[in-house]
Structure formats: C-alpha cells, structure tokens
Amino acid sequence: MTDTPIELWHAADTRSFRVLWALEEIGVGYxxxxxxxxxxxxxxxxxxxxxxxxxxxxRQGAVLMLESVAIVQYLAQRYPEAGLALGIxxxxxxxxxxxxxxxxxxxxFPLAIVLRYTRFEPGRADQAAEDYGRWFGARLRxxxxxxxxxDWLCADRFTGADISVGFALLLADFLGLAPRFxxxxxxxxxxxxxxxxxxxxxxxxxxxxxxLLAP
Numbered sequence: 001m002t003d004t005p006i007e008l009w010h011a012a013d014t015r016s017f018r019v020l021w022a023l024e025e026i027g028v029g030y031x032x033x034x035x036x037x038x039x040x041x042x043x044x045x046x047x048x049x050x051x052x053x054x055x056x057x058x059r060q061g062a063v064l065m066l067e068s069v070a071i072v073q074y075l076a077q078r079y080p081e082a083g084l085a086l087g088i089x090x091x092x093x094x095x096x097x098x099x100x101x102x103x104x105x106x107x108x109f110p111l112a113i114v115l116r117y118t119r120f121e122p123g124r125a126d127q128a129a130e131d132y133g134r135w136f137g138a139r140l141r142x143x144x145x146x147x148x149x150x151d152w153l154c155a156d157r158f159t160g161a162d163i164s165v166g167f168a169l170l171l172a173d174f175l176g177l178a179p180r181f182x183x184x185x186x187x188x189x190x191x192x193x194x195x196x197x198x199x200x201x202x203x204x205x206x207x208x209x210x211x212l213l214a215p
Contacts, residue, residue, distance in 0.1 A: 004061035006030040011037040013209035015068040016056030025197035026082040076160040084160040103164030147184035
C-alpha cells in the first residue's frame with residue numbers, strides 16, 4: 001500500500017493544505033492537482049472525482065478520501081516512521097486524537113463562516129462574521145492554555161494534531177484574526193510556519209488563497 005501512487009486535489013490554503021503539509025512532512029511522493037477556488041464553481045470537471053466539489057480529494061489506489069483531518073490521520077498511521085501519529089499505548093494518545101479533530105470541528109468551522117461572509121457575501125451578514133470571529137477566539141483560548149510550557153500540542157513532538165490546528169491558524173491569519181492570538185499561539189504559529197514541511201507545501205501549491213480570490 002505504501003508504494004501505491006498518491007494523488008491530491010488541492011486549492012491553495014484551503015482545508016486540503018492539511019493533507020499537502022502532511023505529505024511533505026512524511027516525504028512521500030504524490031501527484032498534485034491544483035484547483036481554482038471554489039472548485040465546484042470554477043472546475044466542473046472535478047465533480048467527476050468528488051461530486052460535492054469540495055477539497056481535498058485524496059486517492060491512493062482504491063482508497064478515496066474527502067475529509068482533510070481523516071486523511072491526515074490515515075497518513076500519520078499509514079506512515080508511522082514519520083512520527084506524525086501517537087501510538088495507542090502512549091499516554092497522550094487520547095489527547096492527540098482530541099487535538100487532531102479539534103483543529104477542524106472547533107476551530108476551522110467558525111472560520112469557514114467568517115470566510116463566506118467576508119469574502120463571498122460581504123455586507124450581507126457582517127454581524128454573523130463578527131460573531132463567529134469571536135467564537136473562534138473563545139475556542140482559541142484552549143490552544144493558548146494547551147501550549148503553556150510546550151512547543152507542540154502532544155508528546156513533546158510535532159504530530160498530525162499540529163497540522164490540524166495549524167491549518168486553522170493559517171486560515172485565521174488570512175482572515176485578519178491573528179491579533180486575537182495569545183503569546184503562546186503566536187509563537188506556535190511562527191514555529192509551524194518555520195517547518196520545512198509547511199514551507200515545502202506552500203511552494204508545492206504555488207499560489208495562495210488571496211491570489212485565488214483576487215478579482
């Protein structure tokens with residue numbers, strides 16, 4: 001299975017960035033299919049791969065996956081030598097799983113609402129965007145506390161949980177919410193951006209969400 005070619009359908013700085021980042025951290029080869037954003041409107045041929053038109057779409061042999069955090073978990077456990085997963089016998093295994101899914105369920109969801117109403121439907125629901133921005137800030141307090149005295153979220157090493165939460169910080173920074181980061185989260189975000197895997201993923205995608213959304 002680990003020798004089976006990997007394909008990733010990706011739009012710059014969207015949820016699929018989590019998967020691209022994980023692939024670069026692991027160092028496994030892949031074929032990248034860059035897409036405009038939103039792909040369901042601007043790349044109709046992509047619907048043959050994913051009828052929802054969302055990103056990511058990940059394929060390895062007969063495996064087709066569409067949920068970014070699930071794909072990160074799949075890769076982390078499929079390639080354990082990369083160290084992105086914690087073993088079930090490790091004391092912080094539960095914390096690793098919790099942080100892994102917290103990055104999407106608690107952090108990225110409100111940001112997606114902010115993105116919609118500030119970039120695609122401005123003026124229609126400015127108050128909703130502000131409310132969800134505050135919601136994100138409230139949940140970010142858990143990350144601030146979780147990083148007290150730590151460089152990474154779990155087991156004193158970088159794992160897939162950091163990729164999951166790190167993507168939420170990338171999106172928050174793009175949306176202008178970085179001033180809401182506390183000192184621990186600010187330093188953490190700087191460490192994440194300094195990682196060679198993060199930088200390689202940025203180079204691999206070739207553009208940014210800001211460029212994709214430019215008039």
